[in-house]
Amino acid sequence: xxxxxxxxxxxxxxxxxxxxxxxxxxxxxxNILSFSQGEFMMLSMYLAFYFNxxxxxxxxxxxxxxxxxxFLFGAxxxxxxxxxxxxxxxxxxxxxxxxxxxxxxxxxxxxxxxQYRSIPNLMFQGxxxxxxxxxSRQKLVPLAVSxxxxxxxxxxxxxxxxxxSIRATAQDKEAAxxxxxxxxxxxxxxxxxxTAIAGAAGCSLTYYYYIYPAVGxxxxxxxxxxxxxxxxxxxxxxxxxxxxxGMVDLFTGSYxxxxxxxxxxCVIFMLTVSFKPKGLFGR
Amino acid sequence: MGxxxxxxxxxKYFGGLKANEDISFEAEAGSIxxxxxxxxxxxxxxxxxxxxxxxxxSGQIIFNGEDxxxxxxxxxxxxxxxxxxxxxxxxxDMTTLENIMVGALCHRSSVKAAEERAKEIxxxxxxxxxxxxxxxxxxxxxxxxxEIARALAGDPKLLLLDETMAGxxxxxxxxxxxxxxxxxxxxxTILMIEHVMKVVMSVSEKVVVIxxxxxxxxxxxxxxxxxxxxxxxxxxxGHNAGCQ
Amino acid sequence: xxxxASYNRHREFLTTFMIVMAVLIIxxxxxxxxxxxxxxxxxxxxxxxxIGWNIxxxxxxxISNGHALFYAIGAYVGAxxxxxxxxxxxxxxxxxxxxxxxxxxxxGTPLLRLRDHYFAISTMALVExxxxxxxxxxxxxxxxxxxxxxxxxxxxxxxxxxxxxPFYYISLGFMALCIILTKAIxxxxxxxxxxxxxxxxxxxxxxxxxxxxxxxxxxxISAAVVSVGGALHAQYLQYIDPAVLLPLxxxxxxxxxxxxxxxxxxxGPVLGAFxxxxxxxxxxxxxxxFSGLNLVIYGILVIFIVLFLPKGLISLVKKDTLINISxxxxxxxxxxx
Numbered sequence: 001x002x003x004x005x006x007x008x009x010x011x012x013x014x015x016x017x018x019x020x021x022x023x024x025x026x027x028x029x030x031n032i033l034s035f036s037q038g039e040f041m042m043l044s045m046y047l048a049f050y051f052n053x054x055x056x057x058x059x060x061x062x063x064x065x066x067x068x069x070x071f072l073f074g075a076x077x078x079x080x081x082x083x084x085x086x087x088x089x090x091x092x093x094x095x096x097x098x099x100x101x102x103x104x105x106x107x108x109x110x111x112x113x114x115q116y117r118s119i120p121n122l123m124f125q126g127x128x129x130x131x132x133x134x135x136s137r138q139k140l141v142p143l144a145v146s147x148x149x150x151x152x153x154x155x156x157x158x159x160x161x162x163x164x165s166i167r168a169t170a171q172d173k174e175a176a177x178x179x180x181x182x183x184x185x186x187x188x189x190x191x192x193x194x195t196a197i198a199g200a201a202g203c204s205l206t207y208y209y210y211i212y213p214a215v216g217x218x219x220x221x222x223x224x225x226x227x228x229x230x231x232x233x234x235x236x237x238x239x240x241x242x243x244x245x246g247m248v249d250l251f252t253g254s255y256x257x258x259x260x261x262x263x264x265x266c267v268i269f270m271l272t273v274s275f276k277p278k279g280l281f282g283r
Numbered sequence: 284m285g286x287x288x289x290x291x292x293x294x295k296y297f298g299g300l301k302a303n304e305d306i307s308f309e310a311e312a313g314s315i316x317x318x319x320x321x322x323x324x325x326x327x328x329x330x331x332x333x334x335x336x337x338x339x340x341s342g343q344i345i346f347n348g349e350d351x352x353x354x355x356x357x358x359x360x361x362x363x364x365x366x367x368x369x370x371x372x373x374x375x376d377m378t379t380l381e382n383i384m385v386g387a388l389c390h391r392s393s394v395k396a397a398e399e400r401a402k403e404i405x406x407x408x409x410x411x412x413x414x415x416x417x418x419x420x421x422x423x424x425x426x427x428x429x430e431i432a433r434a435l436a437g438d439p440k441l442l443l444l445d446e447t448m449a450g451x452x453x454x455x456x457x458x459x460x461x462x463x464x465x466x467x468x469x470x471x472t473i474l475m476i477e478h479v480m481k482v483v484m485s486v487s488e489k490v491v492v493i494x495x496x497x498x499x500x501x502x503x504x505x506x507x508x509x510x511x512x513x514x515x516x517x518x519x520x521g522h523n524a525g526c527q
Numbered sequence: 528x529x530x531x532a533s534y535n536r537h538r539e540f541l542t543t544f545m546i547v548m549a550v551l552i553i554x555x556x557x558x559x560x561x562x563x564x565x566x567x568x569x570x571x572x573x574x575x576x577x578i579g580w581n582i583x584x585x586x587x588x589x590i591s592n593g594h595a596l597f598y599a600i601g602a603y604v605g606a607x608x609x610x611x612x613x614x615x616x617x618x619x620x621x622x623x624x625x626x627x628x629x630x631x632x633x634x635g636t637p638l639l640r641l642r643d644h645y646f647a648i649s650t651m652a653l654v655e656x657x658x659x660x661x662x663x664x665x666x667x668x669x670x671x672x673x674x675x676x677x678x679x680x681x682x683x684x685x686x687x688x689x690x691x692x693p694f695y696y697i698s699l700g701f702m703a704l705c706i707i708l709t710k711a712i713x714x715x716x717x718x719x720x721x722x723x724x725x726x727x728x729x730x731x732x733x734x735x736x737x738x739x740x741x742x743x744x745x746x747x748i749s750a751a752v753v754s755v756g757g758a759l760h761a762q763y764l765q766y767i768d769p770a771v772l773l774p775l776x777x778x779x780x781x782x783x784x785x786x787x788x789x790x791x792x793x794x795g796p797v798l799g800a801f802x803x804x805x806x807x808x809x810x811x812x813x814x815x816x817f818s819g820l821n822l823v824i825y826g827i828l829v830i831f832i833v834l835f836l837p838k839g840l841i842s843l844v845k846k847d848t849l850i851n852i853s854x855x856x857x858x859x860x861x862x863x864x
Contacts, residue, residue: 033644035775081830088837091590091786094647096833098779103826106819114818213819217775221655224648266656270649334733360735368733374726385723388716389735397716437735 003133005254006247011139013246014146017239018201019219020226021153022194024238027227029170029190030086035098036077037223038216039105040195044070044202045211046108049117058123059203060141063149066203067196074195078188086187101216108213116210142204149200150239153193157235166190222249225269286345287312287441287472288333293342295325295332302328305342306498308491310441315463315473317487319480319507321516325496326476327369330443333474334366335359347440361389365434366443369476371426373418373433380405380414382429386436401436408432408462424455428462435466442466444475448482460486480517484508492516540710540793544703547797551699555692564691566808570801571698572760577785577796578705579752584782585790586718587745588725589639593650594753595777596657597627601754602761602771603661606673609762615684620758624751631750632743639742651774658772672768686762698759702797705752709793712748721745722791753781787832789839798840803828 019037026034044066051057051065077100085096127136157163168176169186177183201219209215226245230237245265252264286309295303302325310316318326332339335356343352351359360366365386374382383401384394391397405411408428413421421429427447434442444463448456456479463486467473477483483490484504492499492507494516500507507513558564576598583589604623608614638649662670682688686697712718720741723731728738761767771777788799806828810821836842 027644033647081834084834088833089790090643091584091782091790092833092837094590095779095783095786096830098775099783099826099829099833101775101826103823103830106822106826109819110817110823217773221651221774225652228645228648263656263659266652266659269652270656336729336733355737356729356732357735357737360733366733368730372727372730374723374730376726377722381719381722385719385731385736386734388719392716394714394716394719397719433734 005250007133007135008139009247009250010243011143011246012249013243014143014150015201015205015242016219016222016226016245016249017150017242018146018197018204019223020230020238020242020245021150021235022197022201023223024227024230024235025190025194025197028235029166030082030187031090032082032086032093032097033224034191034194035094035220036101036104037194037198038218038220039101040070040074040198040216041202041205041219042108042211042213042216043073043104044199045206045209045215046112047199048203048206049119049211052119059119059206060123060145063145063200063203066199070199071192071196074192075188077195078191082191083184083187101220105213105216112213114213116212118210119206122207136208138207142207145200145204149197153197153235156193162189166193222265225265229269229272286310287347288474289343289345290329290333291343291345293329293332293344294340295328295337296340301496303332304496306493306496308498308501310472310474310489312440312472313467313470314489315467315475315487317483317490317504318474318476318493319478319483319490320493320499322478324493326493327445328496329493330366330445330474330476334364334443360437360439363438363440364443365437365439365441367427367430367434367445367447369445369449371423371430373421373426373429375419376417378415378417379410379421379429382418383410383432383436386433389437397436404432404436407465408435409458423450427451427459431462431466435471439471441472441474444473446476446478448477448479456482480508537710537714543794544706544710547794548699548703552696555695561691562812564695566805568691568695568698568763569808570804571695571702572756572763573780573784573800573804574702574797575698575705575759576753576756576781577788577800578702578709579749579754579756580781581709581749581785581790581792581796582712582721582752583742583745583749585785585792585795586712586725587721587742589742589746590643590647590782591650591746591749592647592774592778592782593654594749594781595772595774596650596654597631597750597753598757598760598777598781599657599661599767599769599772600627600630600750601757601759602767603667603673604754605758605761606675606767607667609685610673610675613680613685616686616758616762617684620755623754623758627750627754628747631747635743635746636739639739639746651778654772654778655774658769658774661769661772668768670769672766672770674766676765687765694763698763701755701759705755706793706797708748708752713793717741717744725791783829787829787839789841792839792841794844795839795841798844802840 019041022037023034026032047066047069048059048062051062052059081096081100082093085093122138125137127134157167165176165181166186166189168179168181169183173183176186222245226241227238229244230239230241248265248268288310291307293303293306306329318329320326331337333344335351335354339352343350345351346359346362346364349362351362374385380398380401383404384397387397387400387404391400402414405414408431410425410428410432413425418426418429431444431447447459451459460482463473463475475487487504489501490504490507491501492513499512499516500510555564555567580591580594583591601620601623604626605616605619608619608622609616634653638646641649661667667673676687680687682693686694688694720731720736723734723736724738724741732738784799784803785796786799787803788797789795803825807821807825810824814820832840
């Protein structure tokens with residue numbers, strides 16, 4: 001039973017981790033707290049849904065396509081909205097992402113309606129019985145996908161020139177600029193990448209979660225908390241924070257009750273932040 | 284007159300990094316004391332310890348007879364210690380006068396009284412024409428004067444000046460020196476960090492030399508500039524100690 | 528003598544105040560339509576909440592995204608005391624205020640040590656915690672919330688009137704008080720200190736400001752004001768439930784109303800509330816068949832204001848802006864001729 005909960009917690013945790021890493025990336029590079037991550041995820045869930053119903057594409061297979069679309073979308077959002085907001089007061093930057101989220105959520109509500117949807121044709125169904133653990137394929141696939149995307153992200157940030165230039169910009173924008181890095185592009189890429197990650201999260205989530213316009217909100221809050229648990233703008237920390245959130249979510253849900261799981265999460269967060277203001281792994 | 288400020292065995296570690304080690308000196312009431320040393324010697328760290336911006340790892344700060352080692356920055360300000368920063372930290376969206384008023388409100392509860400005092404101080408520091416301009420519109424020199432003005436408005440007994448001369452040209456420097464002399468003439472003790480030896484020599488009565496986190500020596504300006512170890516430390520760091 | 532001096536210093540504010548209040552008192556006397564009065568009432572209530580947030584967020588610069596907590600306290604205290612004791616809101620409102628201030632003191636002390644994004648996120652987590660507690664707290668109605676309606680009590684006692692006008696004037700009265708409060712704070716030592724903390728906390732501390740103490744005080748005052756708004760709103764709707772504590776709804780709207788109008792100014796939140804609420808309510812009723820369209824419009828409006836009026840709507844009204852705009856127009860005219 002314990003292992004089952006651990007597994008489920010891990011699955012959920014990787015989704016939170018993806019959202020959290022997106023938030024952390026934008027926070028670390030541009031110092032904006034993006035309130036639209038949840039909505040980006042929601043959009044990609046709908047994209048996956050339509051690719052599935054119209055072209056019979058499995059959500060996992062559509063991930064590369066969805067990520068590409070979301071990346072472009074994120075880049076456009078950055079260029080048109082965010083980059084201009086950056087010139088203004090900090091508070092407005094946060095609010096513009098919130099307003100964007102509001103527009104997207106309600107726009108979806110208006111156009112496609114609020115009914116719950118789910119993907120009809122999943123490629124991987126059923127479960128594998130390992131004796132001590134019942135592994136549902138529907139949960140295994142998103143887990144694998146999330147881990148792969150996370151791994152790719154770390155590789156990208158660590159090994160590639162572009163990734164390194166983004167990290168340099170995050171550390172010290174002026175110095176990076178002096179070194180010849182195009183910091184504007186770095187900002188745009190960071191935003192685009194974080195949107196794309198939200199895209200991957202969304203596709204994965206469609207495997208076992210309902211699709212509806214307001215689905216992003218709780219993930220956003222949990223994403224914020226995960227990032228804080230992990231420490232300032234630290235992507236690795238956000239990843240671990242996300243996993244912790246997933247674990248707490250499932251453990252309290254199974255052993256206490258569903259209603260109190262959010263409470264437990266928030267209380268843990270408040271305690272952590274009171275005693276360790278920079279997060280569990282922050283500098 | 285006794286020592287207004289006593290620094291006893293001040294030591295500050297940042298993790299494993301030893302920024303200040305066992306520094307001791309005194310500043311007499313009404314005097315001007317200069318703190319000199321090569322870049323990275325730990326002078327600003329020392330200042331931060333004195334003004335309580337960060338805690339001391341060990342040692343004591345005695346101000347006006349009171350042990351303030353464990354006090355918070357706002358408490359030592361109320362006790363009479365004012366401080367400026369190397370890079371001026373003005374309240375950007377407030378006007379010049381409002382900035383100074385913030386300092387004046389330290390010992391006044393009425394905004395009107397603070398405004399009166401702020402106008403006096405602004406006059407004293409030659410900032411009157413900028414009274415209603417936002418701090419962000421001032422240039423570096425004016426911002427430095429604003430820093431000093433705001434600190435002065437709090438009626439300090441001791442003023443800590445952190446590299447006020449940095450980036451100033453000849454005329455600006457002379458004006459700054461005159462201002463410092465004017466402030467000291469009003470009975471305020473001054474502790475100043477300076478790189479520009481010429482300035483320190485012409486203004487200070489006592490000089491404390493900090494090298495690599497330790498106090499190398501202290502004495503009057505002539506003693507310090509003719510000391511071979513001091514010259515060595517400066518030439519080693521690329522500074523010319525013996526300018527006339 | 529002292530009064531005369533104060534009058535001179537604040538002449539501009541007093542004139543604006545008199546004019547605005549005169550308009551807001553007289554004009555509604557001629558409004559008969561229920562819907563318009565409804566909108567006006569909501570505008571005053573949201574003004575109060577914006578003003579409350581303005582104190583901690585606008586003047587002291589600590590961006591809280593969790594003020595729905597204090598709204599809820601004010602609302603629930605009012606609702607429960609009415610339901611259990613038939614206590615008049617004239618009294619219960621102050622209980623709510625007191626409770627809010629106590630809670631602000633208790634959570635403010637650890638929370639205000641955090642900066643920036645951390646503080647914002649903590650306030651959101653706090654609101655979410657509270658929401659879950661309220662959702663499961665049978666004593667105060669849990670998910671069903673509280674609704675109350677007492678015909679037998681005298682109307683001025685229970686605030687339940689036949690038509691909307693009396694409630695509007697009560698609400699307006701409180702709004703006027705809050706505006707005066709803001710002005711008093713702005714011109715006081717407390718106000719200067721808050722602004723200094725917002726501008727540069729380290730610098731403020733070296734200038735003798737106990738930042739922790741002042742931030743906490745600002746938090747407590749803002750909690751009190753927002754809870755007044757909450758109490759009024761609950762009495763008006765005669766209903767309250769935990770949905771108001773959703774972290775991304777009321778908390779963010781309180782912030783929006785203030786920021787759109789102009790943070791750190793006396794009239795900003797009022798302007799913001801009147802404009803945003805009016806547009807939202809009319810859009811909602813006009814486009815009732817497209818659920819969600821009013822919020823889309825709201826969001827687009829926010830984006831528009833953030834991009835083109837970064838200092839908020841108040842910058843349109845400021846004399847400097849009008850002078851600058853006319854100067855630019857003159858320049859362009861001269862260039863083309």
